[in-house]
Amino acid sequence: MRIATLPAPDDFDAWRDAARALAAAEVPPDAVVWQVGDAPVDLFAAAGDADAAPAAAPAGFSVPRGFIDLARSVVMANDPERFALLYTALFRLRREPRLVEDHADPLVRRLEVLAKNVRRDIHKMRAFLRFREVEEEGGASRYVAWFEPEHHIVRANAAFFVNRFAAMRWSILTPEVSLHWDGKALSEGPGASKADAPEGDPTEEVWKTYYASIFNPARVKIGAMLKEMPRKYWKNMPETALVPQLIAGAQARESGMIETARSSVGGNVQAAWEALRDEAAACTRCHLYKHATQTVFGEGPVDAAMMFVGEQPGDQEDLAGTPFVGPAGQVFNRAVAAAEIDRTRVYVTNAVKHFKFEQRGKRRIHSKPDTGEIQACRWWIEQEQMLVRPQVTVALGATAARSLLGRTVTIGRERGRAIALPDGGEAWITVHPSYLLRLPDEAQKQEEYARFVEDLKLAKAALRD
Numbered sequence: 161m162r163i164a165t166l167p168a169p170d171d172f173d174a175w176r177d178a179a180r181a182l183a184a185a186e187v188p189p190d191a192v193v194w195q196v197g198d199a200p201v202d203l204f205a206a207a208g209d210a211d212a213a214p215a216a217a218p219a220g221f222s223v224p225r226g227f228i229d230l231a232r233s234v235v236m237a238n239d240p241e242r243f244a245l246l247y248t249a250l251f252r253l254r255r256e257p258r259l260v261e262d263h264a265d266p267l268v269r270r271l272e273v274l275a276k277n278v279r280r281d282i283h284k285m286r287a288f289l290r291f292r293e294v295e296e297e298g299g300a301s302r303y304v305a306w307f308e309p310e311h312h313i314v315r316a317n318a319a320f321f322v323n324r325f326a327a328m329r330w331s332i333l334t335p336e337v338s339l340h341w342d343g344k345a346l347s348e349g350p351g352a353s354k355a356d357a358p359e360g361d362p363t364e365e366v367w368k369t370y371y372a373s374i375f376n377p378a379r380v381k382i383g384a385m386l387k388e389m390p391r392k393y394w395k396n397m398p399e400t401a402l403v404p405q406l407i408a409g410a411q412a413r414e415s416g417m418i419e420t421a422r423s424s425v426g427g428n429v430q431a432a433w434e435a436l437r438d439e440a441a442a443c444t445r446c447h448l449y450k451h452a453t454q455t456v457f458g459e460g461p462v463d464a465a466m467m468f469v470g471e472q473p474g475d476q477e478d479l480a481g482t483p484f485v486g487p488a489g490q491v492f493n494r495a496v497a498a499a500e501i502d503r504t505r506v507y508v509t510n511a512v513k514h515f516k517f518e519q520r521g522k523r524r525i526h527s528k529p530d531t532g533e534i535q536a537c538r539w540w541i542e543q544e545q546m547l548v549r550p551q552v553t554v555a556l557g558a559t560a561a562r563s564l565l566g567r568t569v570t571i572g573r574e575r576g577r578a579i580a581l582p583d584g585g586e587a588w589i590t591v592h593p594s595y596l597l598r599l600p601d602e603a604q605k606q607e608e609y610a611r612f613v614e615d616l617k618l619a620k621a622a623l624r625d
């Protein structure tokens with residue numbers, strides 16, 4: 161039996177080094193015991209998925225990027241079996257290089273669930289942590305927050321808080337570790353208890369800045385609020401007493417919040433967009449997040465004059481985390497080039513940000529999002545629109561058009577003309593490139609492709625100089 165000791169419960173690099181050495185020595189997963197520091201060895205947890213280990217593994221192989229990303233998250237999970245599970249997966253990868261793409265595999269599925277739980281906990285810490293102001297010796301202010309994460313995510317979140325509160329001196333206390341920022345350097349201390357954190361209301365100004373900086377007006381929507389703000393965190397958030405007032409006038413506040421977010425980041429819309437994307441990564445507004453790999457958020461310059469909205473990520477987009485990279489995305493790219501639109505200067509996104517599919521054997525078959533799912537995900541596209549403020553938004557297909565206009569749209573009736581949007585921009589409607597791929601007749605395919613390019617040219621021509 162080999163014992164692999166890691167210095168910290170979230171130390172991915174240490175796990176990777178140990179796993180690499182063990183795999184090179186061809187040590188099977190069931191012969192390794194994983195432990196953190198001086199913690200007692202959990203022999204049961206260390207057993208891993210021994211049945212899954214191949215009898216002999218070939219030497220020398222490269223680990224896919226997808227596995228590394230998955231492992232980085234899984235290492236932070238509060239599950240004593242995580243290191244053994246990851247090592248089992250690594251060992252199998254030597255024989256099954258596409259293992260992480262097999263979402264029906266029980267081990268992959270389990271790792272994905274752990275990773276998803278970790279991502280959600282990272283989001284919760286960003287969204288629900290509140291600072292209280294304390295006066296230190298010499299009269300200087302320090303802002304102290306208490307948080308109880310479910311997973312080992314505190315260090316992974318350190319950079320986020322340093323970026324958001326670079327000008328403040330702050331401490332974040334958690335049971336496992338504490339973080340301290342003095343305005344220049346970050347240091348780490350031992351875990352703390354809730355009694356070590358100050359009581360009282362969060363500091364109003366800090367709260368406002370924070371609220372704007374994390375850019376989460378979803379809290380003023382009652383449904384989203386109840387869903388996204390677990391009661392566990394309410395005790396740290398006295399502003400929850402303001403819920404009735406927040407709900408009244410929520411719509412106006414959302415717009416105001418976006419303006420605040422824009423100005424609070426010094427006009428740095430990019431930072432506001434990044435915060436929005438991070439928020440969306442943990443979205444649970446509808447059930448689609450449960451089966452997809454990840455949220456596929458929009459991409460492109462935040463000052464783009466043109467925005468394209470597709471339906472939803474496909475199989476390849478779901479795995480890559482990037483929109484418009486699958487077969488339909490390639491048709492789109494070709495048509496955009498044919499319409500002489502600079503692809504690098506447009507913002508592309510989808511009406512629904514999680515892949516909806518039916519599992520048939522090992523294949524994941526695209527399934528059309530329903531009205532409820534489109535409506536739930538409209539929340540994100542509205543925020544993207546308010547941030548990017550494109551002059552022209554092109555809806556690709558009926559789902560995108562419905563999301564954009566809030567009503568059922570017949571493409572044949574609406575394509576080829578501008579539709580005014582409430583924000584002063586214009587919507588243009590055309591088909592989704594996947595429609596072109598599905599046409600069985602080659603001549604019709606060519607004809608429809610040419611019409612599609614013409615639609616894009618018309619939309620481009622509507623841009624102001």
Ligand code: SF4
Binds near residue numbers: 440444455512533538
């Ligand atoms: S599909 Fe949209 S609304 Fe539903 S969980 Fe995903 S991001 Fe949230």
